[in-house]
Amino acid sequence: MHSLRQQRFLGQLFINGILLLVCLAWTIPTFGVLISSFRSEQQIKTSGWWNILPHRAWVETEQLPIPADQSRGVPITIEGVTATFDQFREGVAAPDGRRLIWIGNLRSGHIAVQERRWTMDLNFTTSNYTQILAGKTVTVINPDGTEKFVQGQNIWGAFLNTVTVAIPSTVIPILIAAFAAYGFAWMRFPLRKVMFVGVVALLVVPLQIALIPILRDYKAIGLNGTFLSVWLAHTGFGLPLATYLLYNYISSLPRDILESAFIDGASHFTIFTQLILPLSVPALASFAIFQFLWVWNDFLVAVIFLGLTNQSVQVLTQRIQALVGQRGEDWHLLTAAAFISMVVPLTVFFGLQRYFVRGLMAGSVKG
Amino acid sequence: MSVLEWLGANLGRLVFSLIVPALTFVGLYYGFIFLRDSKAPQWVTMIVAILWGVGGVAVLYWVSNWLVEKLSPAWMSRIQPFIFVGPAMAILTWYLAIPAFRTLYRSFLLRDTNQFRDIQNYVDIFTSRNMQIAFRNNLMWVAIGTTLCVAFGLLVAVLADRSRLENFAKALIFLPMAISFVGAGVIWRFVYDPNAAVGLVNAVVTTLGGKAQSWLALVQPWNNLFLIVILIWLQTGYAMVLLSAAIKGVPEDLIEAARVDGANEFQVFFRIIIPYIQGTLITVTTTIVIFTLKIFDVVLVMTGGNFGTTVIGVEFYQQFFIYQNEGLGSAIAIVLLILVIPVMLYNLREFSQQEVF
Numbered sequence: 001m002h003s004l005r006q007q008r009f010l011g012q013l014f015i016n017g018i019l020l021l022v023c024l025a026w027t028i029p030t031f032g033v034l035i036s037s038f039r040s041e042q043q044i045k046t047s048g049w050w051n052i053l054p055h056r057a058w059v060e061t062e063q064l065p066i067p068a069d070q071s072r073g074v075p076i077t078i079e080g081v082t083a084t085f086d087q088f089r090e091g092v093a094a095p096d097g098r099r100l101i102w103i104g105n106l107r108s109g110h111i112a113v114q115e116r117r118w119t120m121d122l123n124f125t126t127s128n129y130t131q132i133l134a135g136k137t138v139t140v141i142n143p144d145g146t147e148k149f150v151q152g153q154n155i156w157g158a159f160l161n162t163v164t165v166a167i168p169s170t171v172i173p174i175l176i177a178a179f180a181a182y183g184f185a186w187m188r189f190p191l192r193k194v195m196f197v198g199v200v201a202l203l204v205v206p207l208q209i210a211l212i213p214i215l216r217d218y219k220a221i222g223l224n225g226t227f228l229s230v231w232l233a234h235t236g237f238g239l240p241l242a243t244y245l246l247y248n249y250i251s252s253l254p255r256d257i258l259e260s261a262f263i264d265g266a267s268h269f270t271i272f273t274q275l276i277l278p279l280s281v282p283a284l285a286s287f288a289i290f291q292f293l294w295v296w297n298d299f300l301v302a303v304i305f306l307g308l309t310n311q312s313v314q315v316l317t318q319r320i321q322a323l324v325g326q327r328g329e330d331w332h333l334l335t336a337a338a339f340i341s342m343v344v345p346l347t348v349f350f351g352l353q354r355y356f357v358r359g360l361m362a363g364s365v366k367g
Numbered sequence: 368m369s370v371l372e373w374l375g376a377n378l379g380r381l382v383f384s385l386i387v388p389a390l391t392f393v394g395l396y397y398g399f400i401f402l403r404d405s406k407a408p409q410w411v412t413m414i415v416a417i418l419w420g421v422g423g424v425a426v427l428y429w430v431s432n433w434l435v436e437k438l439s440p441a442w443m444s445r446i447q448p449f450i451f452v453g454p455a456m457a458i459l460t461w462y463l464a465i466p467a468f469r470t471l472y473r474s475f476l477l478r479d480t481n482q483f484r485d486i487q488n489y490v491d492i493f494t495s496r497n498m499q500i501a502f503r504n505n506l507m508w509v510a511i512g513t514t515l516c517v518a519f520g521l522l523v524a525v526l527a528d529r530s531r532l533e534n535f536a537k538a539l540i541f542l543p544m545a546i547s548f549v550g551a552g553v554i555w556r557f558v559y560d561p562n563a564a565v566g567l568v569n570a571v572v573t574t575l576g577g578k579a580q581s582w583l584a585l586v587q588p589w590n591n592l593f594l595i596v597i598l599i600w601l602q603t604g605y606a607m608v609l610l611s612a613a614i615k616g617v618p619e620d621l622i623e624a625a626r627v628d629g630a631n632e633f634q635v636f637f638r639i640i641i642p643y644i645q646g647t648l649i650t651v652t653t654t655i656v657i658f659t660l661k662i663f664d665v666v667l668v669m670t671g672g673n674f675g676t677t678v679i680g681v682e683f684y685q686q687f688f689i690y691q692n693e694g695l696g697s698a699i700a701i702v703l704l705i706l707v708i709p710v711m712l713y714n715l716r717e718f719s720q721q722e723v724f
């Protein structure tokens with residue numbers, strides 16, 4: 001009996017151990033960038049985010065004045081250690097385990113006495129976020145006290161654009177698909193089956209197939225570069241899945257509800273808006289989350305129809321991609337921008353996770 | 368009843384029926400003009416745009432239905448279904464069905480002209496060095512990426528099913544699904560950066576005594592594997608959720624019976640659970656395969672398709688959008704379409720076997 005319990009305990013330990021390892025591996029990349037987004041430009045470029053964890057490093061314990069009248073190449077003796085200036089610049093180990101470093105140049109500066117200690121780098125700043133959100137110049141104070149002026153990136157504008165793109169691109173296809181799903185489920189008309197087979201066939205069609213002709217149409221009628229063009233595109237590309245999912249749900253609603261409503265003299269339109277839409281909220285919500293995340297995170301459709309250059313309509317993914325391209329060295333801005341772009345989808349995701357999972361299970365065929 | 372008499376009796380109704388839609392269109396048109404030309408603060412434009420877009424669609428349905436309900440009952444029941452289904456079908460036709468044929472046509476043309484060049488675009492695709500690399504890489508993405516996504520998803524689903532940490536672990540592994548590819552690109556640049564002070568991988572490598580490397584640029588073609596890791600990170604959550612639900616659907620007494628008959632855990636897994644969840648496994652696999660075939664944003668953000676990491680999606684984007692070569696871009700899109708046709712046929716066959724319609 002005893003060994004069985006022991007065995008079970010070991011089994012649990014093994015399972016939880018592997019699970020925790022996988023979770024750790026899955027979380028570390030995001031966690032690292034989250035931490036980095038609160039570190040200054042200089043910290044990001046010179047030391048990894050993992051320095052926030054306890055680690056052994058050289059810590060300054062004391063500052064000494066530099067000896068007067070030294071010349072380059074001539075050995076100098078400080079605190080019983082003799083070395084040249086250039087060696088001191090690199091850092092020289094003292095016999096007691098400490099380290100001496102010449103900070104500054106030959107005529108000005110100081111000697112730092114460092115000791116190897118357990119330490120954590122817990123200096124955080126929100127300046128990355130203020131820089132990236134503001135559209136105007138921002139003053140940034142460097143760790144050494146100097147100030148510098150930086151042109152802000154105005155991610156806020158891109159954020160508003162993303163909201164403007166994402167909400168109608170989520171609601172419009174749902175509305176249109178719900179009408180169609182009701183039509184397919186509860187109305188009889190010619191070519192009904194052919195049309196629905198068409199919907200099923202289009203489920204996996206890659207949207208790349210449509211971009212070239214649609215962009216031509218948009219240019220012909222002057223629609224490219226407008227939010228309407230992206231709404232319609234997302235509607236078109238989201239409709240097959242939306243119609244398919246909502247059809248599955250609406251057609252499974254009990255038939256007698258509808259029949260009694262008909263006997264009471266309600267029209268299709270009334271039944272749809274008063275009865276079917278409220279009953280379908282779970283299905284509508286799961287597709288809404290699915291579509292919202294997809295649209296919010298989309299880059300391809302936005303860049304093709306809104307264009308590469310017009311900043312007044314750019315969405316977040318475009319702006320971040322531009323940051324990566326032009327200013328690959330501005331890590332501190334990238335981290336903050338990436339997190340600003342994640343706030344909304346992560347909130348939606350955690351708030352409505354259950355609906356999202358249900359949506360995934362209902363329609364795992366999207367093209 | 369003569370036409371005139373009917374007109375006299377119904378003139379008011381007729382005029383009214385025309386005025387309401389006309390007013391709707393005028394209202395929507397002015398909304399559009401406002402959005403196009405206004406210099407209002409951005410948040411005002413945002414709110415107007417959302418109300419205009421969402422409200423506009425709702426109003427259009429309402430007005431057209433209102434019109435149809437004015438008709439005689441026979442005509443109403445004939446036309447009303449198309450009010451419900453029509454808009455969806457029209458958009459699908461304009462945005463997906465017809466473009467497939469227009470793209471096919473365009474793939475035989477030279478750039479954006481109307482000049483035929485037979486199958487020369489396809490010849491170019493299959494002989495260009497970049498496209499050959501792209502095909503090879505896509506094969507790697509599909510084969511390795513999909514296999515590992517499903518394998519990890521299955522592993523986590525099985526382990527989580529027996530653990531008290533189930534919900535916690537699932538949420539963490541599922542979380543990357545909410546992150547955009549562009550955002551994921553930023554996150555993973557911090558993992559692979561050539562500078563050991565920034566890149567996590569190089570920090571580990573140098574701590575272990577190795578030499579920092581530019582993982583995404585130097586070690587070809589294995590750098591593709593480092594990019595595929597990002598896909599696995601993003602998509603395992605999806606596989607896990609579906610497979611986990613399927614595993615919970617395996618009847619407990621079936622598993623108990625096998626155990627009583629002396630089957631060990633591995634036999635239970637491979638002989639009972641796997642066959643039982645086969646349908647879900649196929650669904651998950653095909654979905655990830657299709658998703659991976661079209662992979663684009665990750666590669667664009669991480670390497671821009673350089674260093675031998677280009678894929679079909681990136682080549683399409685470059686040819687069509689950057690080099691403005693519509694003919695070649697169309698041909699690449701058609702290749703992509705041909706690659707998903709087996710899955711489309713499979714879906715259609717599954718659908719026709721259901722008796723719902």
